[in-house]
Amino acid sequence: MGQWHIGVIGGSGLYEPGALEDAQEIAVNSAFGEPSGPVTTGRIGNVRFTFIARHGKGHRLSPSHVNFRANIDVLKRCGVTDILAISAIGSLQETMAPGTFVAVDQLIDRTVGRDRSFFGNGIVAHVPLADPVCPRLSGLAASAAEQAGATVHRCGTYVAIEGPQFSTRAESHLYRQWGADVIGMTAMPEARLAREAELPYALLGMVTDYDCWRDEKADVDVTDILAVMRANADLARSCLTRLAQSLPDEREASPIDTILDIAIITPPDHWDKQALARLDAVAGRIVTNVPV
Ligand SMILES: CSC[C@H]1O[C@H](OP(=O)(O)O)[C@H](O)[C@@H]1O
Ligand SMILES: Nc1ncnc2[nH]cnc12
DSSP states (O other), X not given: OBOOEEEEEEOTTOOSOOOOEEEEEEOOOBTTBOOSSOEEEEEETTEEEEEEETTTTTTOOOGGGOOHHHHHHHHHHTTOSEEEEEEEEEEOSTTSOTTOEEEEOEEEEEOOSOOOOSOOXXXXXOOOOSSOXXXXXXXXXXXXXXXXXXXXXXXXXXXXXXXXXXXXXXXXXXXXXXXXXXXXXXXXXXXXXXXXXXXXXXXXXXXXXXXXXXOSSOOOOHHHHHHHHHHHHHHHHHHHHHHHHHSOSSBOOOGGGGGGGGTBOSOGGGOOHHHHHHTTXXXXXXXXTSOO
16 A cells, blocks of 8 residues: 555646646656656645656657657656556547547557667566556546546547558548557557556547548648647646545555566576666666665
């Protein structure tokens, strides 16, 4: 049992966490390069929240240039116990209309060329990822969103594309045939890296558009997406307040908190010193007590 500390990754249209008590903006260095920006840490009631804007303030970073490793590393360094990501998503299903929320539970990764692991080169780990989303946090976040007044779909498969362009119509139809429900550009490798950092991850998507499969005339565009996101940003922020109010007083341990115990395949006497040095936060629970 322990305290909750929720890391929030704010996506398109959500560049500020809203009112946090005792809020402080802090620049935290990462061993994996430049994060998207400083974090804002503060409390809602008894629960600590630490927020980072995924694309940076002013939306400077495209999905391909977000340093996902640095962002997760920084949140881990801040001591977060769980991550709630908030994203703009396109809908691939008629029933998931713009303005509704989706608590994503599965992911398909179509991104290319992004750094997708903290490990390799001197210390190899293979974490299980069959269920990339933490059902506990996802359920709590979905309930919080409902209490805040949102219509929430409690599961959905998200296909992560590389972007930055939106999909072709043929791709959009293909993803629907694959069983994807929603589409975005950022949940991968974010979810992979959260798992490697032993952080339960949940993703609350806000549907902003129907991508391009549905209507031959009205294709997705960024202006419409941002209008929906702006209209929903306060709703997203009130989800955080509701979440803080509804979290159990004590946080029960999750199997994800110790997932590296079953994932690191390289024996400690072969661990590379340089690799270890930058894993001091992500795998700090394991590597800091190892004699080198
Ligand atoms: C602004 S439209 C496309 C952009 O929005 C989504 O970002 P995020 O997941 O950070 O909310 C999508 O993944 C694209 O990056
Ligand atoms: N249709 C779409 N495709 C990819 N990313 C998105 N983010 C919001 N809408 C999207």
